[in-house]
Amino acid sequence: MNIKLAKNYGFCFGVKRAIKIAESTQNASTIGPLIHNNEEIMRLKKNFNVETLEDISHVSGTKKAIIRTHGIPKQDLQFLKEKKVDIIDATCPYVTKPQKICEKMSKEGYDIVIFGDEMHPEVKGVKSYASGKVHVVLHVSELAALKLSARVAVVSQTTRKVEEFKEIVSYLISHYKEVRVFNTICNATFENQDAARELSKESDVMVVVGGKNSSNTKQLLHISKEFCSDSYLIESERELEASWFEGKEQCGITAGASTPDWIIKKIIEKISNFKV
Template identity: 60%
Template sequence: MKVKLATHYGFCFGVKRAIKIAEEHKNSATMGPLIHNQKEIDRLKKDFNVDLYSTIEEAQKQDTVIIRTHGIPKNDLKKLKENNTKVINATCPFVTTPQQIVKNMSKDKYSIVIFGDDDHPEVKGVKSYGDDVHVVPSPDELDNLIFKYDKIATVAQTTKQKEKYLDIINHLILRYKEVRVFNTICDATFENQAATRELSGTVDIMIVIGGKNSSNTKQLFNISEENCVSHLIEDESELDDSWFINKTVCGVTAGASTPDWIIQKVIEKIEKL
């Protein structure tokens, strides 16, 4: 089986930075999963004794707590600092940007529209910095919104597709006199999506590697599925030989939280088929 790897894939800048921070702070804990990849979280626990806290209450005084790449709500961060916890902020800089935009625009009396998923940890964190904040997953949700202010500012979850964000923006600018638009979609996300779109149009089958709860991995899978038979897996153990019957060329891409060691194991197993 011939394997083609996407030109852009895997760990983004923010994830690499967070992993490095965790490795440098042994015997610490992360507030929420550091990244959306359980295998990598297990490795950090095994090799560096980096634990995982699910609630603020688990953090004790003098603990070293690392803030996840997706960030946490503003009040949770405040509580950690007030508890004399040593806080190491590994929030991706591309995530802190929309946090600050929402904070500043809210001070200037703008209603905020976030293009994203309301239950995603990144969106929960960004939302906490605003006053009148509305999270919309699609343009269909916009007509039901009632805004507190007559000025609108928009940001997007960093892993969303730019084309769909444009649909949100176009809907708003036709209906409101002042709309401030901030492009907060991560460049690495856009590059990975473009590379996946290009590769999936040239192969017989695509394998997308990443956490099943990872938004950016799901986006890659959705894009790939538009062009060819595609499968989303977390590691090589999920590969099924039957997928590759009568297939000669397999494309591989990976989400931004997928480490190279997992990608390599997947490629090696496919090449042996």
């Protein structure tokens, strides 16, 4: 069986940057997991004493707080400042951008639509920067129920699919006079998705590596399944099952934006050793 890696996969710019910040800070705490990858978080704890706090309420006693890639709500940032905690901001610059857009557009009087998952920490953070009307929608069908003003600004969670973002925008422009569209979807997400699509077309089994609560990893799984029904999402090599690869000829591997290379390496090794 041939094993082939996607042309683009794994760590994005923001994650590489956040890990570098965490490694060079040491003895700090992150508010919520720094990135969506448990294995990497355990490595940072072990090698650099970087703790992960469940949420902001556990911050007392913390001297240095690292803001994770997804960012945190404006109110939480204010809370840390009041507590005189040293703040090390590892928010991905691609996430800081929609935060700033929300703040600015609210001030200019636009109603704001965020395309994304209301429960996702990135979206919670971005939403908190809107001072006026703001709505989070995950599907175009939710828009009909909203009553917005004639001027609407729209941003996207960085890891959403651009095709669905276009549907949201198309609805808005046929219902509102001015729609100010900020495409805040991250290029890295596109590139990993495109590469997963291409690879899954030529594979008869696909392994997607990444956090099971990671939005962009789940998107990769979804795309892989479109073209290769035998697609599996795993977080570590321990979850691999030999039976997945029986009778297969082409195994494709891709990984979410929060997946470190050392995990992918272990997975390739284990698959290579299966007797199939």
